Amino acid sequence: MTADPIQSDDILTAEDLVFHALAHRARRRMLDLLKMAPGMTVQGLASHFEFSRVATIKHIARLEEAGLLVSKKHGRSRLLYFNVMPIQSIYDRWTDEYSSFWSGRIADLQQRVEARAAARENKHA
C-alpha cells in the first residue's frame, strides 16, 4: 500500500460520505435535533453537546459534505437545516439490493408511517 506506485481508486463516493457521516453518534443526534428544530444556529446546536463549538463545526462540515445538512447565512449567524435526500437515496439502493430479505416488511413499514402521520394530524387538530 505504501509502496504501491499505482493510484488506487480510493475516491470517496456519495454513499461513502453518507455512511461515514452517519457513523458517529453525535452526528446522528445532530440530524435528529435539526429535524425537530430546523434553522438552529451553530452555537444553538453546539449547546446540546458536551464537546466544544469547534468540534461541532467539524461535525457540521462532515454532514454538509455528505449533503445531509444544508446551511444558510443570516447576518452573522448560520442557520442549519436537515436534508433527507441522501438518506432516501441510500434507502433506494439498499431496498433494491436487499429486496429478497424484505418480503412482507415494507407493508408493515407503511402502516407504521401512516399511523405516525395520523397521530400528528390528531395532535394538530
Added chain:
Amino acid sequence: MTADPIQSDDILTAEDLVFHALAHRARRRMLDLLKMAPGMTVQGLASHFEFSRVATIKHIARLEEAGLLVSKKHGRSRLLYFNVMPIQSIYDRWTDEYSSFWSGRIADLQQRVEARAAARENKHA
C-alpha cells in the same frame, strides 16, 4: 474531557456498531457478496479484495460484532452468512424518527420491492 473524572456514557450501542460497521465500503461490499453467495469461506471472501486475508478477517470481526454477519465452523473452514436483522432494526428506528419526511415515498418503495420479487419469480419459473 481528558480532565473529566466522571465516566461519560461512551458505551457502544447496537446502533453504533451497525452504523460503524457499514461505514467502510469494503464491509458493505462484503455484505453484498455474502447476500449473493451465502456460505462463502474466509478465503473465498478475501479473494474479492485487494487487501490481505488478515485485513478481511478484521472486517469480518467488525461485521460479526454488529450482528450483520454470522458464521459457522465446518471442518477447517468457516462459512459466512449475511444477517439482515440489525439493518431492519435501523430501518424501523429511522423510518419512525423521520416518518414526516417520508410521505408518499413508502408506497413507491413497496412497488419497487414487489416488482423485484416478481422479476425473481419469473426468472425461477
Added chain:
DNA sequence: CTAACAAGTAACCTTTCGGTTACCAATGAC
C-alpha cells in the same frame, strides 16, 4: 506420519478521527 491448507493471533506502522486551545474575521448592538 507428514505435508499442505484454512483460519486466527501478535506486533507493528501510518493515516485518519475527534477533540482541544489559541487566534482571526465579520457582523450587530449601543
Added chain:
DNA sequence: GTCATTGGTAACCGAAAGGTTACTTGTTAG
C-alpha cells in the same frame, strides 16, 4: 466607533482505524 457575539481557521495531540508481515493453531489429504 467600540465592543461583544458568532462563526471559522490553524496547529497540535492522543486514540482508533486499517493495513502489513510473521508466526501459531487446527484440520484434511495422501
